[in-house]
Amino acid sequence: xxxxxxxxxxxxxxxxxxxxxxxxxxxxxxxxxxxxxxxxxxxxxxxxxxxxxxxxxxxxxxxxxxxxxxxxxxxxxxxxxxxxxxxxxxxxxxxxxxxxxxxxxxxxxxxxxxxxxxxxxxxxxxxxxxxxxxxxxxxxxxxxxxxxxxxxxxxxxxxxxxxxxxxxxxxxxxxxxxxxxxxxxxxxxxxxxxxx
Amino acid sequence: xxxxxxxxxxxxxxxxxxxxxxxxxxxxxxxxxxxxxxxxxxxxxxxxxxxxxxxxxxxxxxxxxxxxxxxxxxxxxxxxxxxxxxxxxxxxxxxxxxxxxxxxxxxxxxxxxxxxxxxxxxxxxxxxxxxxxxxxxxxxxxxxxxxxxxxxxxxxxxxxxxxxxxxxxxxxxxxxxxxxxxxxxxxxxxxxxxxx
Numbered sequence: 001x002x003x004x005x006x007x008x009x010x011x012x013x014x015x016x017x018x019x020x021x022x023x024x025x026x027x028x029x030x031x032x033x034x035x036x037x038x039x040x041x042x043x044x045x046x047x048x049x050x051x052x053x054x055x056x057x058x059x060x061x062x063x064x065x066x067x068x069x070x071x072x073x074x075x076x077x078x079x080x081x082x083x084x085x086x087x088x089x090x091x092x093x094x095x096x097x098x099x100x101x102x103x104x105x106x107x108x109x110x111x112x113x114x115x116x117x118x119x120x121x122x123x124x125x126x127x128x129x130x131x132x133x134x135x136x137x138x139x140x141x142x143x144x145x146x147x148x149x150x151x152x153x154x155x156x157x158x159x160x161x162x163x164x165x166x167x168x169x170x171x172x173x174x175x176x177x178x179x180x181x182x183x184x185x186x187x188x189x190x191x192x193x194x195x196x
Numbered sequence: 197x198x199x200x201x202x203x204x205x206x207x208x209x210x211x212x213x214x215x216x217x218x219x220x221x222x223x224x225x226x227x228x229x230x231x232x233x234x235x236x237x238x239x240x241x242x243x244x245x246x247x248x249x250x251x252x253x254x255x256x257x258x259x260x261x262x263x264x265x266x267x268x269x270x271x272x273x274x275x276x277x278x279x280x281x282x283x284x285x286x287x288x289x290x291x292x293x294x295x296x297x298x299x300x301x302x303x304x305x306x307x308x309x310x311x312x313x314x315x316x317x318x319x320x321x322x323x324x325x326x327x328x329x330x331x332x333x334x335x336x337x338x339x340x341x342x343x344x345x346x347x348x349x350x351x352x353x354x355x356x357x358x359x360x361x362x363x364x365x366x367x368x369x370x371x372x373x374x375x376x377x378x379x380x381x382x383x384x385x386x387x388x389x390x391x392x
Contacts, residue, residue: 003343018331024220026343100336107312107330116303123333134303134330135214137319140296147199147222 004028005131006098008090009056010162011048013145014104016191018133019054020148022102032059033162034090036066039170044190045162051193065089069164070171079168079182080111086164087112095126102131108138149191156188200224201327202294204286205252206358207244209341210300212387214329215250216344218298228255229358230286232262235366240386241358247389261285265360266367275364275378276307282360283308291322298327304334345387352384 007019009031023029031049033042035058042058049056065086073082087103091114094101105113114122119130133141145151154160158170169179203215205227219225227245229238231254238254245252261282269278283299287310290297301309310318315326329337341347350356354366365375 003339021217021221025217025340027340100339107315119303119333129333129336129339131331131333131336135217135327135332137315137325137327140325140327143199143296143325144221144223 002099004030004098005100005102006094007031008059008094008101008103009033009045009049009054010104011045011190012104012163013149013151013189013191014106014133014141016048016052016104016149017141017145018102018104018131020052022131023054027100030055030057032057032094034059034061034086034093034164036061036167036171037063038066038167038174039158041158041162041166041170043162044160048191052191059090059094061090061093066167066171070168070175070177073168073182074172074175074177077182079165082168083164084112086168088114088118090164091122091130092126095122095128095130098128100129100131104133106133106138106141107136145191148195150193150195152190152192153187154190156186160190161188198295200226200294201296201298202290203227204255204290204297204299205229205241205245205250206300207241207386208300208359209345209347209385209387210302210329210337212244212248212300212345213337213341214298214300214327216248218327219250223296226251226253228253228290230255230257230282230289230360232257232363232367233259234262234363234370235354237354237358237362237366239358240356244387248387255286255290257286257289262363262367266364266371266373269364269378270368270371270373273378275361278364279360280308282364284310284314286360287318287326288322291318291324291326294324296325296327300329302329302334302337303332344391346389346391348386348388350384350386352382356386357384 005027033045069082069086172179201223229241265278265282368375
């Protein structure tokens with residue numbers, strides 16, 4: 001049976017954690033960062049992937065999904081449901097071309113996260129195995145990732161993050177919205193290598 | 197912060213999986229098999245632990261817990277609630293002496309398994325981090341464990357398993373019950389080493 005796993009990857013500590021975990025359990029791991037054609041936001045993730053020794057790919061997604069996401073967020077005035085939508089669409093797309101897929105969502109995350117019914121539906125419809133970080137609470141994720149990784153902490157900007165947020169911000173601003181109302185300034189962590 | 201993890205261990209593929217996963221993520225793993233003083237059922241688990249290179253310990257549990265378990269099972273006529281009870285009591289005991297504990301319960305298991313509310317209650321009351329195999333569905337567990345481990349398949353008997361079942365059977369038979377009515381004959385898998 002195939003041991004190839006496709007991990008949805010942002011360069012952050014959670015998606016780096018799941019990638020390293022699966023590799024060390026014997027799977028052939030490749031990383032995928034979604035891109036909607038609005039901004040080359042996958043560059044930071046590709047650098048993190050390189051630093052950790054993984055093959056990195058760009059998962060080209062339809063711009064209409066990003067547009068719908070931005071409309072939802074502007075209507076709602078906050079990002080939760082939009083982020084949930086874009087994450088789910090990306091996972092569905094990743095599942096189309098792979099037998100085993102994974103992301104870095106954690107047991108204690110609220111959003112974006114597939115619940116158990118969404119996971120089982122995805123697995124049945126797409127004949128895929130889905131893996132995440134539900135085994136671990138936030139304290140364990142913190143402990144393990146701080147032990148595994150060198151992590152950079154910087155004020156977030158367009159060029160140090162590969163989260164969905166970067167292209168969402170770009171398109172919201174193009175649409176005449178103000179993305180700073182939706183996503184206040186925050187600090188961004190990114191994995192820059194293994195700890196020695 | 198301490199990186200010591202205590203894994204509840206039966207010698208089966210699920211608890212072996214969680215032990216190896218945590219070790220490969222950088223934790224200092226020790227294995228613990230519960231014993232209620234009725235039968236030395238920890239011996240198969242200690243052999244599996246040895247074969248995988250882990251330190252193995254016996255977690256001495258109060259016989260009254262096993263007695264209550266057997267009474268529940270004889271009253272119910274089937275083992276589910278009794279097994280759930282004895283597993284939960286064992287996890288609680290393990291949590292008393294450790295900062296990080298783990299077991300091999302999987303996303304698709306029904307019993308014995310702590311639900312998310314029981315996990316959060318345990319973590320809060322005992323100031324412990326709890327880890328299991330909720331990241332993985334049964335297909336992924338099968339794929340990964342078959343790739344990692346040499347596994348023996350034998351008709352189950354008292355001396356090739358360290359599941360709770362062994363001491364439960366022993367005590368039920370001592371109490372004048374017939375354990376074969378409760379636990380029909382089945383095949384037992386046990387991890388006997390790493391795959392080459």
